[in-house]
Amino acid sequence: MTVYLYNNYSTDNTVDKNISLVTQTSAELKGTSSVSAPTLILSYNTTNFNYMHIPDFGRFYHAYPTVDTGGRVVVSGDCDVLMSAKNVVLNTIAYVVRNEFMENKNIADENMIMNLKKSETVESFGQTIIDDEAQTTFILTVK
Amino acid sequence: MEVNRNYYEYKETLVNGVELSKRIKDLTNFKLNEELDTSIFFVQNNTNPNHVKPSSAYIRYEPQAGSDVNRVWYNPNSSYGTLQIGDNAVNPPLSELFDKNMKVRLALCRYGSGINQNDRIGYSSTTIPSGLSYTYPWLNNDYKKIIVVVFLTCYRVKYGSANPDIYAVTPDEYDDNMVAKVADGIYPDIETAKLYNPIIGTRAYIGYFNDTTNNWKKLSDYEGMLFDVTHKSKNLYYAHNLLFDYASSGSIGAGPLSIGNRISITRTSNSTGASSNYFKYFQIRNEREVQYWKGSIPQFELTDWEEGRMQVIHNTMDKEYNPDDLRYWQIHDYSVSSTKYTHLYCCITMEGVKRYIASLGLFFTTNGLPDINTDLSDLDNLPNYIHMPEVTANGFTTNNYFSGKEIGKSNSQNKNWNSTTDSTIKVDATSGTGDNVENLELAIGNTYVNSFVRMYAMTRNQVAQLAEEFSNPTNTIPVGKNPFDNIIGLQQFPIDLSTQALGSAENIVIDKWDTNVSAIKVNGCIPSRLIGRYTIDRQYNNFLDFEPYTTAELYIPMCGRIQLPLNYLMGKTFEVFFIQDIENGACKAIVKCDQISAEIVGDLSESVVITAQNQGIKKQSIMDSAISAAGGIASAAVSGLTKNIGGAAAGGAAYMSGIAGTIAAFNANYSIIKGASTAKCNFINVPTCYIKITRPTVELPANYGHTVGYVANITKKLSDVHGYTICNNPDVQCNLTAAEKQKLKNYLQSGVYLP
Numbered sequence: 096m097t098v099y100l101y102n103n104y105s106t107d108n109t110v111d112k113n114i115s116l117v118t119q120t121s122a123e124l125k126g127t128s129s130v131s132a133p134t135l136i137l138s139y140n141t142t143n144f145n146y147m148h149i150p151d152f153g154r155f156y157h158a159y160p161t162v163d164t165g166g167r168v169v170v171s172g173d174c175d176v177l178m179s180a181k182n183v184v185l186n187t188i189a190y191v192v193r194n195e196f197m198e199n200k201n202i203a204d205e206n207m208i209m210n211l212k213k214s215e216t217v218e219s220f221g222q223t224i225i226d227d228e229a230q231t232t233f234i235l236t237v238k
Numbered sequence: 239m240e241v242n243r244n245y246y247e248y249k250e251t252l253v254n255g256v257e258l259s260k261r262i263k264d265l266t267n268f269k270l271n272e273e274l275d276t277s278i279f280f281v282q283n284n285t286n287p288n289h290v291k292p293s294s295a296y297i298r299y300e301p302q303a304g305s306d307v308n309r310v311w312y313n314p315n316s317s318y319g320t321l322q323i324g325d326n327a328v329n330p331p332l333s334e335l336f337d338k339n340m341k342v343r344l345a346l347c348r349y350g351s352g353i354n355q356n357d358r359i360g361y362s363s364t365t366i367p368s369g370l371s372y373t374y375p376w377l378n379n380d381y382k383k384i385i386v387v388v389f390l391t392c393y394r395v396k397y398g399s400a401n402p403d404i405y406a407v408t409p410d411e412y413d414d415n416m417v418a419k420v421a422d423g424i425y426p427d428i429e430t431a432k433l434y435n436p437i438i439g440t441r442a443y444i445g446y447f448n449d450t451t452n453n454w455k456k457l458s459d460y461e462g463m464l465f466d467v468t469h470k471s472k473n474l475y476y477a478h479n480l481l482f483d484y485a486s487s488g489s490i491g492a493g494p495l496s497i498g499n500r501i502s503i504t505r506t507s508n509s510t511g512a513s514s515n516y517f518k519y520f521q522i523r524n525e526r527e528v529q530y531w532k533g534s535i536p537q538f539e540l541t542d543w544e545e546g547r548m549q550v551i552h553n554t555m556d557k558e559y560n561p562d563d564l565r566y567w568q569i570h571d572y573s574v575s576s577t578k579y580t581h582l583y584c585c586i587t588m589e590g591v592k593r594y595i596a597s598l599g600l601f602f603t604t605n606g607l608p609d610i611n612t613d614l615s616d617l618d619n620l621p622n623y624i625h626m627p628e629v630t631a632n633g634f635t636t637n638n639y640f641s642g643k644e645i646g647k648s649n650s651q652n653k654n655w656n657s658t659t660d661s662t663i664k665v666d667a668t669s670g671t672g673d674n675v676e677n678l679e680l681a682i683g684n685t686y687v688n689s690f691v692r693m694y695a696m697t698r699n700q701v702a703q704l705a706e707e708f709s710n711p712t713n714t715i716p717v718g719k720n721p722f723d724n725i726i727g728l729q730q731f732p733i734d735l736s737t738q739a740l741g742s743a744e745n746i747v748i749d750k751w752d753t754n755v756s757a758i759k760v761n762g763c764i765p766s767r768l769i770g771r772y773t774i775d776r777q778y779n780n781f782l783d784f785e786p787y788t789t790a791e792l793y794i795p796m797c798g799r800i801q802l803p804l805n806y807l808m809g810k811t812f813e814v815f816f817i818q819d820i821e822n823g824a825c826k827a828i829v830k831c832d833q834i835s836a837e838i839v840g841d842l843s844e845s846v847v848i849t850a851q852n853q854g855i856k857k858q859s860i861m862d863s864a865i866s867a868a869g870g871i872a873s874a875a876v877s878g879l880t881k882n883i884g885g886a887a888a889g890g891a892a893y894m895s896g897i898a899g900t901i902a903a904f905n906a907n908y909s910i911i912k913g914a915s916t917a918k919c920n921f922i923n924v925p926t927c928y929i930k931i932t933r934p935t936v937e938l939p940a941n942y943g944h945t946v947g948y949v950a951n952i953t954k955k956l957s958d959v960h961g962y963t964i965c966n967n968p969d970v971q972c973n974l975t976a977a978e979k980q981k982l983k984n985y986l987q988s989g990v991y992l993p
Contacts (some may be wrong), residue, residue: 108988108989108991109991110842110991110992110993111992125379131978132756141890143757156594161481163481174981176974176981176982177990184329188953191956193949193963194952194959194961194962196960197948198780198949199262199948199949199951200779200781202949203787204781207938208936209787209937210935213934215929215930216932217928217929218772220926220927221771221772221814221927222769222770222926223923224795224926225733225796229362231730231731231734232695232696232697232731233701233736234694234731234735234821234823235704235728236691236726236727236821237693237724237725238690
């Protein structure tokens with residue numbers, strides 16, 4: 096089967112990963128493999144990759160290459176579900192709880208870290224009611 | 239007028255992390271030509287505030303000669319485009335173009351003679367015409383010396399011998415023309431005339447009254463004025479929308495055209511459509527969201543082509559529109575030899591034109607500029623072609639207007655404006671906060687003093703004079719009168735009431751004893767006054783600005799402290815009214831921001847206890863006893879004339895002769911009268927209102943959004959969401975294995991980075 100080997104520079108939780116193609120090669124399944132975690136014997140003799148795509152399985156994988164005693168490069172794959180289902184994910188309508196750019200500012204964010212010391216602002220304003228300079232007034236009430 | 243904050247506040251965040259400044263809503267005192275916080279500059283497509291397109295190409299600033307204030311010309315984007323999926327934002331954000339400490343001011347300048355999309359009224363200015371510099375000749379900004387001159391763009395539909403044409407007239411000329419055409423026999427009646435002369439657009443010019451030449455002139459390309467026009471809500475129209483452009487939905491007809499044109503459907507077939515599947519069913523409608531400012535085509539069917547058909551379709555099926563949008567569509571079928579044409583005209587009613595123009599907030603005329611024969615100085619006698627928009631107490635236009643002499647009778651606040659920058663700095667109660675609060679006016683009830691008593695407002699010196707009068711041996715207290723019995727009380731107020739219109743000066747009369755001491759006899763006793771106004775600024779522009787995170791405590795002299803309801807007051811201006819009850823010494827403060835937000839009752843005065851009064855009464859009682867005794871003696875003397883009680887009589891006579899002196903002597907005892915005060919602790923107090931606002935201190939890492947994410951609480955297609963995202967229980971329909979789907983779900987629930 097054909098395998099595309101890449102270098103992935105993104106974190107695991109990135110949907111659309113930043114990958115650069117290393118090479119396209121052929122491979123054979125080693126033993127009993129699942130599509131989620133296949134093990135392949137590559138016709139490629141270096142391990143300078145960490146990511147791969149197997150079109151036959153329709154999946155992208157985090158790749159863990161090793162070299163066996165015969166000098167063959169054996170790679171274990173762990174399905175990258177985000178990249179594999181990228182289009183489906185992006186077409187999904189979901190309830191977005193948190194986001195990097197969208198912010199509902201009227202909802203309390205419990206994750207924000209607040210300093211116990213609060214800032215205080217004291218500001219006077221308006222007219223003076225009790226004027227140091229003004230004389231007081233007496234009101235005499237008589238029958 | 240006031241900035242419509244609703245217009246400026248968007249929830250959208252652009253890709254690539256471009257931030258939209260939302261701090262404009264912090265501005266409670268936004269006036270043109272005043273210094274502004276540069277952070278208000280944000281990326282926005284003026285043509286549709288709901289869509290944002292970053293653009294830095296249209297903004298520039300220049301130093302202003304002799305000033306450290308720089309003038310900014312800001313034209314965010316005059317293109318029709320909006321940021322679409324896949325578009326990249328321009329970096330850096332506009333706000334980064336400015337130094338935080340830079341002082342700027344906004345202004346309007348003109349570009350072209352008409353109001354069009356290149357003009358920016360209200361919050362920004364145009365692109366700078368070539369050669370324009372910061373020494374721009376600004377005109378007088380007298381609100382009543384600026385007028386919008388309205389023109390209609392009409393389309394003459396082919397009718398009989400009347401050839402098709404596009405022409406411009408003033409609204410008043412339009413009506414006159416229709417009457418004339420009917421009189422000429424071109425059209426059978428006014429209704430038909432108007433049907434075949436639809437108003438398909440409107441333009442407007444700004445005129446100003448030139449004091450030098452004493453007439454109205456059109457604002458030229460190189461004249462500018464500073465003013466501030468805003469609108470009640472975003473579905474009203476800004477000046478640059480006056481062209482009423484619309485977009486075709488695409489497949490049929492032309493591309494985006496001015497409303498001054500039309501959509502044309504051409505059929506080269508001879509078919510009438512009745513039997514042809516190809517032409518049988520045209521359906522034109524908005525398949526996607528159409529920008530509100532653009533005309534949209536209501537859904538209708540062209541099931542048949544009919545020579546000469548004129549059909550009116552009201553724009554009621556399109557929910558994108560404000561129901562106040564007084565536009566409609568006309569269909570006209572006609573043929574040129576074998577070619578069939580259908581024209582779709584987007585029309586606007588005359589009332590619609592006026593209402594759109596009224597949304598600008600400026601006086602406008604439906605007559606030509608040269609025909610204006612008033613300078614707007616006599617608002618009670620304006621001609622009917624002069625119209626004044628209605629402006630609410632909050633400074634927003636309503637699309638309603640007053641015409642002619644109605645203007646003088648109206649209560650619209652702009653009637654009294656002198657400057658175009660006479661903004662009313664009040665709270666936007668309709669800015670989408672969820673509040674629906676009526677501006678409650680304070681009633682002023684009858685505050686006359688109780689007629690059974692007399693009250694005198696006295697200074698300290700006058701009180702001293704009165705005390706002196708009591709101790710004056712030669713005072714004229716009538717015999718047998720006890721002035722103290724008539725004194726109800728003496729209260730001391732820590733304020734100078736002499737400046738308040740309480741009454742007029744009179745001599746103090748106590749139980750018919752004219753004391754010869756003059757004081758103000760108080761008639762009204764509950765004067766109220768506005769003692770302060772304060773705007774609580776939002777600091778975080780999010781939930782942190784509200785309780786329980788932020789709290790505010792208001793102190794009012796003589797009344798004490800009260801916790802303010804920040805849920806309503808945050809970001810708004812409240813006023814403090816101080817009501818003082820002179821009769822009873824009480825006071826009350828009302829904290830008002832549209833509604834009554836708080837009331838505090840306090841004590842304004844302290845009673846002055848005249849401790850010697852008791853002694854005086856005691857002495858008086860003694861004196862009364864003495865008089866009684868003397869009277870008895872006198873009586874005895876009179877009745878005992880035949881009795882030899884001469885010694886007693888003589889002694890009584892001697893006693894009588896001394897009564898006056900005795901009274902004087904007793905009165906002399908009043909010389910020891912001293913006002914013993916109660917505690918006047920309240921007199922020593924902070925003399926003004928003050929507010930204490932306690933705000934949380936949040937320490938967010940710079941990459942908080944990228945690593946933790948902000949609370950979004952929104953349901954969206956994930957392709958429209960970017961960056962770090964956490965979803966709740968996402969339902970992703972895909973053909974992965976069950977374990978993989980669970981893994982995918984776990985990722986989305988714990989946080990992923992979306993492209």
